[in-house]
Amino acid sequence: MxxxxxxxxxxxxxxxxxxxxxxxxxxxxxxxxxxxxxxxxxxxxxxxxxxxxxxxxxxxxxxxxxxxxxxxxxxxxxxxxxxxxxAPIETSMVAADANALVEAALDSLTVDASVRVEKHFASNLSTILIDQKHMTEAMAGICANALDAMQPGGGTLTITTSAKVFTSSEREGWQRQSWFRAGDHAVVIEIADTGHGIHKSQMPLIFEAFYTTKTAGKGAGLGLTVAKKVVDLHHGRLEISNRPEGGVQAVLTLKSAAGPSNLDSQPLA
Ligand SMILES: Nc1ncnc2c1ncn2[C@@H]1O[C@H](COP(=O)(O)OP(=O)(O)O)[C@@H](O)[C@H]1O
Ligand SMILES: [Mg+2]
Structure with missing residues (x-):
């Protein structure tokens, strides 16, 4: 244990x-x-x-x-x-704004003119404690996949941020990569695209190193491997699923820097 x-x-x-x-x-x-x-x-x-x-x-x-x-x-x-x-992922945590994190990730990407970007940013978010460089890269990797999936033809990339308070304890992964307890304050970032989606048979493979469905030279298959690793290091959660209306939704949940859980460091029972 x-x-x-x-x-x-x-x-x-x-x-x-x-x-x-x-x-x-x-x-x-x-x-x-x-x-x-x-x-x-x-x-x-x-x-x-x-x-x-x-x-x-x-x-x-x-x-x-x-x-x-x-x-x-x-x-x-x-x-x-x-x-x-x-390379070992060394983290250097700073308090940051989730909306600014999304903006920084988008700034690092080239968005094709055929893609409309919609941002629904909450203004009441508490700060998150993150390694800015690694988390921006992780977020950019998730957005880059969404943009790739909408080519050719384009579509809409919708990024929504919201505040969340956990009402019950939740944990995930055999090493308990993510810990959320009742009362934890978190920020949720949803990245939704209108692309081709992920086939059911491919879903279990997407986080594997070098797994890619892209043509040679277009994708190295490491974006989600590294993103998941970075999110795990933050004890956050990254969930990727197909949207019922088509396309993919990635949901990133990160604990707020200030909140009841940071005052109480007891492990989950
Ligand atoms: N938003 C998305 N829409 C469709 N497929 C996706 C999406 N995100 C990830 N994938 C699938 O997961 C695979 C792995 O992604 P990733 O690890 O970032 O590697 P890469 O982008 O280099 O292929 C992609 O090749 C693609 O098949
Ligand atoms: Mg990728």
């Missing part, structure tokens, strides 16, 4: 360590190999063509060089993602 108080700072742990615990390390390694081997064969092929005896036009040569560059960029991207996954 884990007897650490719910509000004590969690130890820094990398996503890789988390994967190791979950027994998913071999899958991680094979995904990395796949991400590197495919573009590597592309590079070998292109180099052979360039070095070969066959005469070629300038145009063809340029095409091969572009092909080479694309392959190298894919490897570079895969390696950077891997480094990010292996």
């Amino acid at each position: 884990n007897s650490a108080p719910p509000d004590s700072p969690p130890p820094a742990q990398s996503t890789l360590q988390q994967l190791e615990e979950g027994g998913a390390l071999s899958q991680f390694a094979s995904s990395i190999a796949h991400e590197v081997c495919n573009p590597l064969s592309q590079i070998v092929l292109a180099t052979d063509l360039l070095a070969g005896p066959r005469p070629m036009t300038d145009d063809f040569r340029k095409k091969i060089i572009t092909f080479l560059r694309q392959g190298a960029e894919r490897i570079d991207k895969a390696m950077k993602s891997m480094l990010q996954t292996c």
Whole structure:
């Protein structure tokens, strides 16, 4: 039984360590190999063509060089993602405004003109205690998925913030990643899109490292893995579901910085 108080700072742990615990390390390694081997064969092929005896036009040569560059960029991207996954997530908590967090995440993204962004921000929110850099990245990853799912064609991204007071105790995850007790004050951020949604069979896989349904080079399959890890480190909750009217809804619940629970650090019974 884990007897650490719910509000004590969690130890820094990398996503890789988390994967190791979950027994998913071999899958991680094979995904990395796949991400590197495919573009590597592309590079070998292109180099052979360039070095070969066959005469070629300038145009063809340029095409091969572009092909080479694309392959190298894919490897570079895969390696950077891997480094990010292996790095321990060190948190530095500050009191922040949830509405400002959403704005910062949206500012870091390019929103296509075909997407309408609707913001329904509550004005009565208490502050949340977050690591600004990591939580902004997590939020941006969730919004980026919503934007991707609405292409081509566009749609509406609706972000709603609200205050919540828990009326009963709730906990989640075998390590009790999230703790909410009766009386806890929280902020809820809902990100809803009108995109293609998530197939029922894919739903259990979306938080897995390197799971992606996007074309090569478009998605590394780490956005939700890292977002979930960051939310867990905050003892928050991230729920993703299909909306009955179509599209996906992500609900992020984060404990308020000030509230009865922060004065009382007893673990859940
Ligand atoms: N809002 C969404 N709408 C539809 N599918 C989604 C949404 N969010 C996540 N997904 C699915 O979850 C997968 C994993 O997401 P993520 O970990 O961010 O990786 P990536 O975006 O690189 O594919 C996506 O490839 C997609 O299939
Ligand atoms: Mg993503």
